Amino acid sequence: MVKYILKRCLQALPVLFGATFLVYGLVFLQPGDPIRALCGQHCPNEAGLDIIRARYNLDKPFILQYLLYMKNLLLGDFGTTFSGRSVSDIIATSMPNTIHLGLIAIAFEIILGVGIGIIVGIRRGSFFDSSILVITLILISIPTFVLGFVCQLVFGMNLGIVPPTVGSSTDFEHMYMPALILATGSIASICRLTRNSIQDNSYADHVRTSYAKGLPRYQVTLRHIFRNSMIPVVTYIGADLGALMGGAVLTETIFNIQGIGNQLYAAIQRGEGTTVVSIITLFVIIFVVTNIVVDILYAVLDPRIRYGK
Amino acid sequence: MAKKWKRVTGVALSFTLLTTSFLALTACGSNSNAGAQDNIIRAYGCEPKNPLVPGNTSETCGGNPLDLLFEGLVSYDGEQGKVVNSVAESIKTEDSQHFKVTLKPGMKFSDGTAVNAESFVDAWNYTANTANAQSGQSFFDKIEGFDEVSKKDATQDQKLSGLKLVDDTHFDITLDAPSATFVTSLVATAYFPLPKAFFKDPKTFGTDAAHTIGNGPYKLKNYVHDSKIELAVNEEYKGADKPQNDGIEFLVYAGSANDAAFADIQSGTLDALETTKTDNYVNNKNDSRIQWKVEVSNNYASISIPGYLKHFGFDEEGKLRRAAISKSLDRKAFIEKIAKGLAVQPTSFSPVSKSISGSVDKIEGNDVLEFNAAEAKELWEKANKISPWESGETFKLFYNGDSGGKEAFDAYANSIKETLGINCVSEGTSDFKTLLHMMADKKVEGAYKDNWQLDYPSIENILQPLFKSNADSNYTGYESEEFDELLNQAAKQVDIDKANALFTKAQEVLIKDLPSIPTTYGYNKGAFSPKVKNVKYNWKGVPDYLRMSKK
Numbered sequence: 001m002v003k004y005i006l007k008r009c010l011q012a013l014p015v016l017f018g019a020t021f022l023v024y025g026l027v028f029l030q031p032g033d034p035i036r037a038l039c040g041q042h043c044p045n046e047a048g049l050d051i052i053r054a055r056y057n058l059d060k061p062f063i064l065q066y067l068l069y070m071k072n073l074l075l076g077d078f079g080t081t082f083s084g085r086s087v088s089d090i091i092a093t094s095m096p097n098t099i100h101l102g103l104i105a106i107a108f109e110i111i112l113g114v115g116i117g118i119i120v121g122i123r124r125g126s127f128f129d130s131s132i133l134v135i136t137l138i139l140i141s142i143p144t145f146v147l148g149f150v151c152q153l154v155f156g157m158n159l160g161i162v163p164p165t166v167g168s169s170t171d172f173e174h175m176y177m178p179a180l181i182l183a184t185g186s187i188a189s190i191c192r193l194t195r196n197s198i199q200d201n202s203y204a205d206h207v208r209t210s211y212a213k214g215l216p217r218y219q220v221t222l223r224h225i226f227r228n229s230m231i232p233v234v235t236y237i238g239a240d241l242g243a244l245m246g247g248a249v250l251t252e253t254i255f256n257i258q259g260i261g262n263q264l265y266a267a268i269q270r271g272e273g274t275t276v277v278s279i280i281t282l283f284v285i286i287f288v289v290t291n292i293v294v295d296i297l298y299a300v301l302d303p304r305i306r307y308g309k
Numbered sequence: 310m311a312k313k314w315k316r317v318t319g320v321a322l323s324f325t326l327l328t329t330s331f332l333a334l335t336a337c338g339s340n341s342n343a344g345a346q347d348n349i350i351r352a353y354g355c356e357p358k359n360p361l362v363p364g365n366t367s368e369t370c371g372g373n374p375l376d377l378l379f380e381g382l383v384s385y386d387g388e389q390g391k392v393v394n395s396v397a398e399s400i401k402t403e404d405s406q407h408f409k410v411t412l413k414p415g416m417k418f419s420d421g422t423a424v425n426a427e428s429f430v431d432a433w434n435y436t437a438n439t440a441n442a443q444s445g446q447s448f449f450d451k452i453e454g455f456d457e458v459s460k461k462d463a464t465q466d467q468k469l470s471g472l473k474l475v476d477d478t479h480f481d482i483t484l485d486a487p488s489a490t491f492v493t494s495l496v497a498t499a500y501f502p503l504p505k506a507f508f509k510d511p512k513t514f515g516t517d518a519a520h521t522i523g524n525g526p527y528k529l530k531n532y533v534h535d536s537k538i539e540l541a542v543n544e545e546y547k548g549a550d551k552p553q554n555d556g557i558e559f560l561v562y563a564g565s566a567n568d569a570a571f572a573d574i575q576s577g578t579l580d581a582l583e584t585t586k587t588d589n590y591v592n593n594k595n596d597s598r599i600q601w602k603v604e605v606s607n608n609y610a611s612i613s614i615p616g617y618l619k620h621f622g623f624d625e626e627g628k629l630r631r632a633a634i635s636k637s638l639d640r641k642a643f644i645e646k647i648a649k650g651l652a653v654q655p656t657s658f659s660p661v662s663k664s665i666s667g668s669v670d671k672i673e674g675n676d677v678l679e680f681n682a683a684e685a686k687e688l689w690e691k692a693n694k695i696s697p698w699e700s701g702e703t704f705k706l707f708y709n710g711d712s713g714g715k716e717a718f719d720a721y722a723n724s725i726k727e728t729l730g731i732n733c734v735s736e737g738t739s740d741f742k743t744l745l746h747m748m749a750d751k752k753v754e755g756a757y758k759d760n761w762q763l764d765y766p767s768i769e770n771i772l773q774p775l776f777k778s779n780a781d782s783n784y785t786g787y788e789s790e791e792f793d794e795l796l797n798q799a800a801k802q803v804d805i806d807k808a809n810a811l812f813t814k815a816q817e818v819l820i821k822d823l824p825s826i827p828t829t830y831g832y833n834k835g836a837f838s839p840k841v842k843n844v845k846y847n848w849k850g851v852p853d854y855l856r857m858s859k860k
Contacts, residue, residue, distance in 0.1 A: 030739075036749065037742030038358055039444035042367040042499075042764075042781075047461035048442035083359050084516070085534065094535065149568075157575045164572035167560060168536040256562050256569035258535045266356070266563055269711075271742065 012288040027273040034271030079274035098259035104179035113187040117194025136188035148254040178255040197229040238294030242287040352581040354559025361515030363501035364436030364445040378523035379501035390663035405487040419528040426480040428502035445499030487801040489808035494765040553858040602835040613759035613825040629692035631823035636685035637728035655827035664848035667768035667809035705755030710737030748784040787824035
């Protein structure tokens with residue numbers, strides 16, 4: 001097992017380098033001069049601009065810029081923004097808000113997604129089952145930002161039952177609507193996944209055998225159907241953690257949550273390579289780690305899978 | 310088998326327990342901040358692009374707090390339309406080139422140190438010097454010795470020779486050439502004084518409350534990046550602008566979260582939003598939860614046609630075509646249909662306002678700014694005789710797509726297309742910095758959106774930087790000896806009215822050449838809480854937060 005984890009971590013290295021290189025390149029290729037945009041209507045003269053460019057290594061060729069950045073990154077220095085703030089500070093202050101949002105979203109996914117999925121999985125073919133199928137289909141098709149703006153307008157502004165934005169108050173009262181919206185697509189997907197998975201397993205040979213040997217229905221459902229059905233669901237939730245980070249960019253902008261997604265969006269607008277790549281690097285690390293954890297969980301859930309042989 | 314099953318359900322169970330307990334915990338911790346009636350104004354804010362240093366701030370996110378945290382030599386009274394002394398006791402000049410400044414005695418920074426002549430001279434020398442790379446550098450280009458300190462290899466100890474320290478409350482300013490509007494321009498943020506503490510550690514100044522020391526009516530109480538900028542009344546302040554509230558809290562909205570801010574105005578968590586989208590105004594005009602304040606903004610708005618464009622040189626052909634384009638813009642229809650009435654027909658090169666000294670509603674030749682299809686066609690045909698417009702040629706209108714100009718520029722393009730019968734399209738760049746880069750490199754393959762925000766309340770601040778030969782923001786490459794001479798003449802005046810008369814003449818030269826075509830001047834569409842009293846805009850188009858009150 002240890003050997004397997006080590007191998008996976010080593011495999012993650014090229015992913016990390018490839019991703020940072022690509023993202024850094026994309027930011028570099030963005031049209032426009034970020035330093036000139038920084039000062040807007042008024043700028044120091046060309047000589048002054050050159051001083052600022054040199055400060056952020058922007059006067060050097062692309063490859064050198066990237067290597068200098070990576071060198072600092074490996075030394076644990078995420079660099080500074082154009083406004084002189086350290087990127088690690090920004091991540092440290094905004095990441096907790098995003099994690100908070102993400103955790104509430106995942107909680108919703110588990111409670112609503114898995115919960116409803118189990119019910120419709122057992123009571124397949126019922127009216128409830130078909131209505132859930134239709135509702136989840138609709139929810140999957142609505143883009144996050146549409147749902148976000150509509151809910152903000154209806155529940156936040158017109159009805160006034162939830163605060164329309166989050167701002168600096170990140171308690172549950174302010175966060176649950178954005179989190180629910182962020183999780184909507186996944187809730188629907190998880191619901192369907194759980195349902196299908198339970199249905200598939202209900203017809204499996206070992207389930208039939210269990211019934212035949214006289215086990216009570218609830219024990220069959222709990223022991224033999226659920227456990228096997230959770231394998232794809234766990235994988236999905238794990239992989240979804242990364243997707244939530246990406247979705248957070250939209251949700252955080254709509255609801256003015258001071259999280260990492262908002263920072264990423266602002267940094268892209270400013271053309272600030274160091275910040276963008278640092279945040280993306282973090283995302284990649286989260287992605288890779290959750291994937292490894294999911295793979296290990298796989299083995300725990302399914303004894304047929306063995307690693308490290 | 311059973312053992313393993315227990316383990317798995319154990320893991321799953323603890324996970325669900327964890328998340329539900331987490332949910333319960335966060336639910337308990339929730340509280341609401343609405344309800345309490347205090348006299349603190351909660352205003353829309355955004356994260357400053359730079360630390361809060363006056364000489365290095367050229368955007369409103371940092372500029373709005375700075376204007377309350379600092380006070381310059383003079384300020385502008387928008388209601389009377391004139392410059393009034395703030396820190397200055399008097400600024401005397403006989404030739405608009407040599408100025409003798411006397412400061413009011415006993416003025417202090419929020420840390421208790423004195424605001425003296427040195428605070429100004431040192432701050433100005435610092436900002437003007439290339440080695441410090443400050444964005445406000447160009448504000449000092451009129452002062453004698455600027456050429457030296459702005460050289461590529463300038464060293465930090467070089468000083469402007471035009472600034473002479475006399476004693477604690479006196480200093481002299483000498484300009485390279487006369488400038489009638491110099492005293493007016495001193496209202497700009499870049500001219501604010503800096504305390505001794507700044508020069509000890511310029512790098513950390515303005516990054517947090519402990520390191521931000523100003524001389525304005527407010528002091529920085531708390532600065533949480535990406536969250537809020539809290540200002541409290543400064544007890545050390547002895548000037549005339551006494552705050553009418555107990556503090557101002559700029560709540561930071563990230564990205565382009567203007568919609569989120571508008572939602573907060575409606576729900577009552579925000580008191581002041583300086584401007585919002587036209588749609589928000591039109592759809593919520595009668596909402597009792599909002600106090601609207603709409604008036605014409607002081608921004609110049611235009612479509613500039615660069616001289617390097619084929620057919621549009623600054624010659625006879627270019628002149629005819631520019632006039633034709635201007636006359637083919639149906640501004641009235643645009644104001645009515647797209648701007649929903651929240652824009653005005655231009656009559657000169659600036660909106661008419663008391664907040665713009667020298668702005669006039671009548672200049673000779675301004676009929677070129679009115680829609681006239683027949684005349685537009687005629688002018689275009691005349692130009693075609695000089696050099697024909699080929700059928701395959703396209704006239705492009707560029708705008709920065711990140712600030713919602715699509716509707717407007719599609720409408721302008723259509724108007725030109727229909728009137729002149731030529732192929733005309735609008736094209737959005739991904740963001741402003743892309744467009745700016747194209748403008749600066751003189752590589753825009755068409756006309757482009759060119760808006761200008763005033764740095765000081767004078768018409769000169771539109772005419773000089775945008776249209777004088779080789780000026781900083783003259784990206785069209787426009788050059789006119791006659792125009793330059795009129796500006797130079799105006800600069801030499803001591804009487805501001807005489808200067809303004811010459812600026813009007815300069816506008817009349819400009820309107821014949823039309824390097825930039827005024828489109829329509831927009832409105833500030835500010836949304837405020839009904840609780841807030843005394844809502845007004847200052848000359849910058851920013852709400853006058855200082856005079857707002859909830860009592």
